[in-house]
Structure formats: C-alpha cells, structure tokens
Amino acid sequence: MTEKQTLKTLRQEIDxxxxxxxxxxxQRANLVMQVGAIKTKNQSDFHVxxxxxxxxxxxxxxxxxxxxxxxxxxxxxxxxxxxxxxxxTLKVAFLGPKATFSHxxxxxxxxxxxEIVPERSIPAVFEAVEKGAAxxxxxxxxxxxxxMISHTLDMFMDSDLKINAEVLLxxxxxxxxxxxxxxxxxxxxxxxxxxAQCRNWLAEHLxxxxxxxxxxxxxxxxxxGEDYTAAAIASEYAANLYDLKVVRARIEDQVNNFTRFLVIxxxxxxxxxxxxxxxxxxxxxxxxxxHRMLEPFAxxxxxxxxxxxxxxxxxxxxxxxYLDLSGxxxxxxxxxxxxxxxxxxxxxxxxxxxxxxx
Numbered sequence: 034m035t036e037k038q039t040l041k042t043l044r045q046e047i048d049x050x051x052x053x054x055x056x057x058x059x060q061r062a063n064l065v066m067q068v069g070a071i072k073t074k075n076q077s078d079f080h081v082x083x084x085x086x087x088x089x090x091x092x093x094x095x096x097x098x099x100x101x102x103x104x105x106x107x108x109x110x111x112x113x114x115x116x117x118x119x120x121x122t123l124k125v126a127f128l129g130p131k132a133t134f135s136h137x138x139x140x141x142x143x144x145x146x147x148e149i150v151p152e153r154s155i156p157a158v159f160e161a162v163e164k165g166a167a168x169x170x171x172x173x174x175x176x177x178x179x180x181m182i183s184h185t186l187d188m189f190m191d192s193d194l195k196i197n198a199e200v201l202l203x204x205x206x207x208x209x210x211x212x213x214x215x216x217x218x219x220x221x222x223x224x225x226x227x228x229a230q231c232r233n234w235l236a237e238h239l240x241x242x243x244x245x246x247x248x249x250x251x252x253x254x255x256x257x258g259e260d261y262t263a264a265a266i267a268s269e270y271a272a273n274l275y276d277l278k279v280v281r282a283r284i285e286d287q288v289n290n291f292t293r294f295l296v297i298x299x300x301x302x303x304x305x306x307x308x309x310x311x312x313x314x315x316x317x318x319x320x321x322x323x324h325r326m327l328e329p330f331a332x333x334x335x336x337x338x339x340x341x342x343x344x345x346x347x348x349x350x351x352x353x354x355y356l357d358l359s360g361x362x363x364x365x366x367x368x369x370x371x372x373x374x375x376x377x378x379x380x381x382x383x384x385x386x387x388x389x390x391x
Contacts, residue, residue, distance in 0.1 A: 058112065061112070062115075065117070066120065069120030079121045080117065082197060086388055088109060089110075092105050093106065110144045111146070115146040117146065122148050123148065124148045124166070125148065125149050125171060126152050126162060126167035127139040127150070127158065128154070128158055129153065129249075131251060131274065132254065132274045132275070133249050133251050133268075134173070134202060135294065137268060138292070155184050155185055155188060158170040159194060162299065163192065169197065170298075171296055172295055173295075174186070174294065175292070176226065176290070177290055177291045177293075178230055178290055179230060185295065186313075189384050190353070195302075196384050196386075198388060199293055199309070199387060199390040200293070200296065202293075205290070206227050206266050207272060208264050208266055208281040209265045209266075209278065210257060210265070211260070211261045213279065213280055214280070218280070220243045220245055220262070221239060221242055221243070222253035222264070223244075223246075223247065223253045224246070224250050230287070238284075250266065254271040255275060257277060258277065265277070269282070301383075302386065302387050304386070307388060307389050308387060309359060310357070310359075311383075311384040311386075311387075312358070312374075313353060313354070313356075313381075314326075314375075314382065315351065315354070315378060316354065317379060322377060326374060329373035330370050333369070333370050335358050336358065336359040339355070339356065340355070341354070363386070
C-alpha cells in the first residue's frame with residue numbers, strides 16, 4: 034500500500050471515529066435533558082459545580098493517553114457547557130467589556146455555551162447576581178505581580194454573596210496596532226495594570242512613546258482600531274475581535290504573570306476534598322491581637338495562604354483582614370478554628386469555601 038493509500042485509509046478511520054463521537058455527544062445530550070426534566074420537576078438547582086469537577090477529575094485520572102490529560106478538561110468543559118445550555122441558560126456576569134481578561138476567565142470557567150454578559154463595574158457584577166439577573170459573577174481579585182484588587186475585597190463588606198470558585202488565568206499581553214509595525218507607534222493605550230506589568234519592555238523598546246491610561250484593554254483596542262499611529266496592550270482575543278495586528282507577543286515583564294478571579298454566587302459550594310475558605314474579620318486594637326488571631330489556625334496545622342488588611346472605611350485607623358486558608362468551612366477543624374477566632378474579633382464573615390484552582 035502506498036503512503037497516499039495509507040493516508041486515505043487513516044482519514045477514513047478518523048471520519049468513522051468522529052461519527053461515533055458525534056453519536057455519543059447526542060446520546061449524552063439526551064441523557065442531560067432527562068436529568069434537567071427531573072431537576073425542574075423537583076425544583077433542584079440546574080447547575081451543580083461539584084458534579085462538573087467530579088467529571089473532570091474522573092476522566093483525567095482514567096485517561097490512558099496519548100490524548101493529553103490537560104486537554105481533557107478543556108474538551109469536556111465545552112461538552113458540559115453545551116449540554117447545560119439544553120437544560121437552562123446559564124447567565125454569567127463579568128467585569129466588561131468583552132475581550133478583557135475577566136471575559137477570558139469567564140469563558141475558561143463556564144465554556145462558550147454560557148451566556149456571558151459584560152457589566153460596567155465590579156459593583157454592577159455583584160448587583161446582577163444579587164438581583165438574580167445573573168446566576169454567577171466573575172470578578173478579578175489579585176494579580177501575581179501587582180497584588181490585590183482592593184475594590185473587589187471591599188464589595189464583600191456589604192454583600193451576602195459567596196465565593197463559589199476561583200479561576201487562575203495566565204495573563205499574556207500583546208502589543209496591537211492597525212499596521213503591525215513598531216515604527217508607526219506614537220502612543221500606547223491600555224488599562225493601568227497592563228501598562229504597569231509591561232513597564233520594563235515599554236521602557237526598552239518604546240522609551241519616548243507616551244503611555245495613555247484608559248478604562249479597559251478592550252477600550253484601548255477600540256481606540257487603536259481608528260488610529261494608525263497608536264498601539265494597544267490587550268489580549269490576543271482582542272486582536273481577533275477588533276481586526277488588529279500583533280506588533281509583539283507576550284510583552285509582560287514577568288513570565289509567570291497570573292490573575293486570580295473569583296466566581297461569586299448565592300450559595301456555599303459542597304466540599305471537594307481540596308478546598309480553600311476565605312474569611313473577612315475585624316479585630317479589636319489591643320496588645321498581642323495579631324498573635325491571638327492566628328493562633329487558632331497554627332495549633333490545628335491549618336495552612337494560611339494569604340492574609341491582607343484593608344482600612345475599615347467606617348472608622349479611622351481600624352482595619353479589616355482578609356484570610357485564605359486550606360480546607361472547607363464544613364471541615365470540623367476549620368469550623369473550630371473560625372469559631373475560636375470569633376472570640377477575639379468584632380465580627381467574622383465567611384466569604385465562601387470553594388475548590389482550589391489548578
């Protein structure tokens with residue numbers, strides 16, 4: 034058999050496999066629709082995040098290869114997203130506009146079949162979920178190089194929403210323009226955070242070019258779409274959306290540049306065995322208080338992955354602390370530690386227990 038004949042035979046086999054995959058996808062969709070009918074009859078939640086995670090982990094563990102295990106989640110995320118849309122529309126609010134990194138984080142977590150809706154501000158995302166206009170919200174909370182996003186933390190003071198999940202998104206910044214030529218660039222537009230994350234690259238390659246702060250990377254891309262002498266720092270997705278050319282790819286100063294996003298909803302998620310819990314609390318100003326507020330966790334060997342303080346805006350020189358710890362609030366040791374913490378606090382608020390991002 035010639036190589037041409039072998040290639041033809043292999044492609045026919047691939048077509049046959051694809052046909053079987055398509056048949057199984059529709060079989061799965063029919064089963065999901067039956068599940069949806071039962072949920073509707075029993076008035077159960079149509080979206081169960083713990084079930085999704087269970088599917089991802091089971092399939093990744095069972096994968097014999099050579100299909101890469103890291104790709105299993107991406108494939109099944111879209112399958113689950115499309116099947117879920119057959120049950121009901123999963124509406125997700127995010128800090129817009131489209132093509133921002135918040136948009137990419139929402140798509141990464143919920144898949145392309147969810148109805149992902151941009152909101153003008155972080156408070157607007159919270160409001161959409163609180164009022165039931167969206168089932169979930171996605172907001173940025175921390176960047177690995179620029180630190181915490183305080184506005185998101187402050188929103189939890191007056192909100193009863195809970196953190197349902199976290200999303201870690203590798204942030205790659207692209208320099209975009211209409212012409213694709215670096216010599217044409219007379220000014221650079223972007224959000225202040227990407228400008229800060231690319232400051233060394235900009236200083237070296239565009240030392241005399243003015244940098245202009247705008248409200249979002251998407252707005253920067255929109256502006257540059259009408260200005261042949263300007264460039265935007267934005268995502269590669271923005272380049273596709275606004276018909277821009279990539280001048281330079283991955284211009285961020287730090288190679289491992291990640292932004293952490295929170296998925297917010299109305300309920301605390303079930304334990305998965307690999308969870309984090311986030312707390313907010315305020316302590317009285319007295320000697321030894323910092324030691325006493327950490328002691329309940331230290332003596333139970335509970336790992337604290339983050340502690341952050343913010344001014345309590347209602348009273349000068351008093352502070353709110355935000356704490357991330359390993360474990361679920363339903364774990365007895367975690368619950369005991371949080372209860373003991375409350376003895377030395379003016380208040381303690383559990384912001385949520387949720388699966389640790391991978």
